[in-house]
Structures are given as structure tokens and as C-alpha cells.
Amino acid sequence: MRIGELARRAGVTPRALRYYEEQGLLAPERRPSGYREYGERDVDTVRGIRTLLAAGLNSAVIAEILPGLPLPGQRPPGPTCPELLTGLARERARITRRMDELAEARALLDAIMAADAPSEVIRSGRLGAAGREPGGAGVSGGGREPGGDGASGGERRPRPPARKLDGARSRAVLE
Amino acid sequence: MRIGELARRAGVTPRALRYYEEQGLLAPERRPSGYREYGERDVDTVRGIRTLLAAGLNSAVIAEILPGLPLPGQRPPGPTCPELLTGLARERARITRRMDELAEARALLDAIMAADAPSEVIRSGRLGAAGREPGGAGVSGGGREPGGDGASGGERRPRPPARKLDGARSRAVLE
DNA sequence: CTAGACCTTCACGCCGACGGCAGGGTCAAG
DNA sequence: CTTGACCCTGCCGTCGGCGTGAAGGTCTAG
Numbered sequence A, B: 001m002r003i004g005e006l007a008r009r010a011g012v013t014p015r016a017l018r019y020y021e022e023q024g025l026l027a028p029e030r031r032p033s034g035y036r037e038y039g040e041r042d043v044d045t046v047r048g049i050r051t052l053l054a055a056g057l058n059s060a061v062i063a064e065i066l067p068g069l070p071l072p073g074q075r076p077p078g079p080t081c082p083e084l085l086t087g088l089a090r091e092r093a094r095i096t097r098r099m100d101e102l103a104e105a106r107a108l109l110d111a112i113m114a115a116d117a118p119s120e121v122i123r124s125g126r127l128g129a130a131g132r133e134p135g136g137a138g139v140s141g142g143g144r145e146p147g148g149d150g151a152s153g154g155e156r157r158p159r160p161p162a163r164k165l166d167g168a169r170s171r172a173v174l175e
Numbered sequence C: 001c002t003a004g005a006c007c008t009t010c011a012c013g014c015c016g017a018c019g020g021c022a023g024g025g026t027c028a029a030g
Numbered sequence D: 001c002t003t004g005a006c007c008c009t010g011c012c013g014t015c016g017g018c019g020t021g022a023a024g025g026t027c028t029a030g
Helices: A003-010 A014-022 A041-054 A059-068 A081-116 B003-010 B014-022 B041-054 B059-068 B081-116
Strands: none
Touching: A003 A014, A003 A041, A014 A041, A041 A059, A041 B081, A059 A081, A081 B041, A081 B081, B003 B014, B003 B041, B014 B041, B041 B059, B059 B081
């Protein structure tokens, strides 16, 4: 199929598909005319890409992960198994951390809502970063915490004090 | 305290604190010299800001939320209760959706790892967007699904087809 | 008085994932 | 052949949350 159809079926724009190709996430055939020709499997591939992008993985990471997606049972001879596996574990841990952060933020919102809703404050404890109250009065669904999955590092440091090391700019703002 | 101390205690950079002020999230006193003077409570406030930022709320949203944070029992006469509450609920729902996305992505990673780890594929089902396998062989922790909290809209559309409406540019890329 | 740590206000740079446009080719139907 | 839908390759713009100087004022210890 051509780019427009894939775009519709995968729920993205053609522009995004060209971008994914540019980043090495897709490699469609080409017609003599230059038109890209995609296969059926690319629909799922693109959905997978979207899922991973939505999880905060960047295209470079996805690019090294993707080969394991489309048809399992095809081992590209490159550095797949050990390094890839650690990379996967790393991203998984990052996602879990992210979920913890979200849970914390949601708890904070719940605390604010609980303190704000009954027109006046009822018991209003101090809520440093996340108000812990046993019987949460959230709008729906309570707070639950994942078991503590990856490394549960705690300290908040905005920068590895920005050593004057010449190259190697640090990224990973907050993620 | 001055900006440097607050920065250290809250785990951010002075630059970030100035930025927060610029965005209306903080309003420190000023010494005659122009130096900013912060209070103790600002430490917690900044931590709260970080938590919310980490959850994907932007500074504008946080700005309208924050007044409910520091000292409860102080109702600024503006549009607080009804609109603020819906805003809070909206953001809460967004966070929950985000967590669902993350859970999905993590399940996808687990599926890839499971298919990749045992050196050869074992049963390799097709995994369109998230491989569902009863006995997941993940590294740690299984997959769990939140009860479905906010609106569980399903369709994936990258753009509200970009109507030629003049003003009103749409945002919310992927969030 | 002086050094050095700390502070001030500009103001530009950056990154990722695209959006959007210009200028031009392709293709199927009528 | 023409039309209109679709496609191509550049290439610049955007948005948020800061980083990173630059040029200069303030404060405190010695």
C-alpha cells in the first residue's frame, strides 16, 4: 500500500511516516516512480512505534529495539541479544519510574482536589510533595503503587553538576 | 533564603527557579538590592512543581493549580472552585491515560524481551500493539491494568484534520 | 580594600517529533 | 489530454523547559 493508506490505517500522518523512515524505523520498498510501498505488517509496526514513542522512548532507541518486533525468528547478525536486552531492561525501568512519578503527581492532584472540593478546608495536612491520606476522596479510582520494580532511585538532582568536560552533552531533562 | 539555597534544597537550578517565577509559579520577595528572597514553604512548592512538571503538566496549568497548594484555607477570589476543579479532573484523567499508555508500552517491551531472551523464538504470537501472554516471562513484575479511570477514548487521530480555521492552533502532540 | 562567592537581567541555543509549504512528478478516470 | 488526488524531496518553523554565556551589581570575610 502507499503512504496515504498506511497513514490512515495506522492513525498517523504521512509526514510522520516519512520521518520514521528517515530515523530508520521503517524501510518501505520503492516503486520505480519513487513512491513508497508498504506491507501489511507495517500497520502493526507503526502502531508499535507510536506506543513506544508515547512511552517516551526516542526514535534512536526504538530503532535498535524494533528489529525484534515484526517477524520473530529472524536474528540480524548485529549486536542483538546481550546489549539489546540490557537496553530493553533499561527502558523498561525508565517506564516504571515514569509510572511512579505519574502516580505521585496524581496523588498530589487528589490531595489538592480533596482540600479544594468541600468549599472549605476540612483537615488540610501539609502536603510536601504528595499528600498521603488513607481514605482518598478522589473523583474516581484510588491510588495504588506498583510493587517497586526497577531501581527506585530517590534523589533529585537536576544536573550531574555540569562538569567542564568538553564533549558529551547530557540530556534526559526530566523525561 | 536566597535563590541558591532554595535551588540546592529543592534540587533544581537557580535558572529553573527564575523560569518558574517568569511563568508565574513563584513570587518571591525582593530585597532592595534586587535579590530574590524565598520562604521555607517555597521548598515544598518547588518540589510540587517538579512533581507536576514530571507528570507532563505545563507551567500554565500548574500556575492555575498551584494556589491550592501552599496554605490551604485561602481562597483567592478569582475563578477557583468550579473551573479549577474541572481542570484538575482533566489533568488527573490525562495522567491516568498516560499511565495506561506506559503500561501498554511496558507490556510491549516485555513481549519483545520474552521473544528475544531464550535465544530462539518459542511460541511467538503476533503482537500487534501489545503482546498479551498469560504467563509473562518478564524480568520482574507483571502487567496490570488500572481499572479504567478517565474517558477511555480509543481512536488514534494525529490531528483534528487541521481545518483551515484561521486562529486556534491545536497542541497536545502526543503528551 | 579586595577577593570571591553570589546575585541581577538580557538574550540566544537546544532538543525531538513532527507541521506545513513550495515546487514538481505520478497515476487512474473521464 | 486534462483533471484531481496523491506522491516526492527539501527546508524552515514550533513548542517547553530550561542551559549557557555575557556584562555587571552585591555581600561578606579577611
